[in-house]
Amino acid sequence: MENNIKLTREYHVHSVYSKNNHGKSTIEEIVAEARRKKLKTISITDHGPGHIMYGIRRKLIPVQRREIDRLKEKYDDIEILMGVEANVVGYDGQIDIKDSEKKYFDFINVGFHDGVKFVDNKSFYNYHVMKRLSWMKKSTKQKMIDLNTNAMIKAIENNDIFIITHPGDKIDVDIDRLAQACEKTNTVMEINAHHPHLSTEEIKIASQYNVKFSLGSDAHRFQDIANVEDSIRRVKESGLDTRRIINID
Ligand SMILES: [Zn+2]
Numbered sequence: 001m002e003n004n005i006k007l008t009r010e011y012h013v014h015s016v017y018s019k020n021n022h023g024k025s026t027i028e029e030i031v032a033e034a035r036r037k038k039l040k041t042i043s044i045t046d047h048g049p050g051h052i053m054y055g056i057r058r059k060l061i062p063v064q065r066r067e068i069d070r071l072k073e074k075y076d077d078i079e080i081l082m083g084v085e086a087n088v089v090g091y092d093g094q095i096d097i098k099d100s101e102k103k104y105f106d107f108i109n110v111g112f113h114d115g116v117k118f119v120d121n122k123s124f125y126n127y128h129v130m131k132r133l134s135w136m137k138k139s140t141k142q143k144m145i146d147l148n149t150n151a152m153i154k155a156i157e158n159n160d161i162f163i164i165t166h167p168g169d170k171i172d173v174d175i176d177r178l179a180q181a182c183e184k185t186n187t188v189m190e191i192n193a194h195h196p197h198l199s200t201e202e203i204k205i206a207s208q209y210n211v212k213f214s215l216g217s218d219a220h221r222f223q224d225i226a227n228v229e230d231s232i233r234r235v236k237e238s239g240l241d242t243r244r245i246i247n248i249d
């Protein structure tokens with residue numbers, strides 16, 4: 001097992017565009033820190049607009065694009081990408097990025113989150129009510145897991161998704177089935193440093209399939225960019241072949 005894993009491409013960072021002071025740093029501060037840490041790629045991935053508390057305002061998506069394009073002209077020693085951490089907002093696989101908005105993004109990540117405005121009552125029920133009922137009966141819990149897993153699989157089948165962020169966090173999913181779908185759709189699974197998923201055990205399950213993994217700091221302030229110590233710990237514990245991680249040297 002390789003000892004010096006160094007993250008060189010960061011695909012999960014929040015900026016001040018994640019509203020209500022959720023992301024603390026400006027894009028300029030994030031880029032400066034990424035250059036200081038000698039990253040090859042830095043990405044800005046604010047919460048999708050379906051997140052009631054923290055989502056980027058739709059009207060600011062083109063504004064963020066222009067700001068990032070301006071910084072790309074200013075700095076030629078680092079790749080700067082504009083992504084988004086989209087939300088599953090419908091159990092039919094709907095995400096909160098409209099087709100007309102997709103052109104602004106270099107890539108789209110997706111994850112489950114609390115505090116999301118669901119598109120219908122059924123999806124709200126599946127997420128919030130089933131989660132609360134699931135502790136009562138094993139069969140209810142399994143049904144909830146199946147529903148969540150199906151929703152995420154549809155989301156990655158129906159949209160061109162780069163990375164699933166923190167799979168298994170916020171709400172339970174079947175990592176085995178999800179990994180099979182990631183293999184089919186060529187979707188990366190994140191080992192998130194800020195949240196405990198994928199866990200060591202989940203990495204072992206997912207790595208049975210031909211899927212790639214990313215490490216993500218999920219930084220909400222520039223100082224935390226590329227800090228993925230906890231992800232690296234889980235990678236080592238799981239024995240994952242590091243050649244399957246897309247963003248390290
Ligand atoms: Zn997240």
Ligand SMILES: [Zn+2]
Pocket residue numbers: 012014085165218
């Ligand atoms: Zn995030």
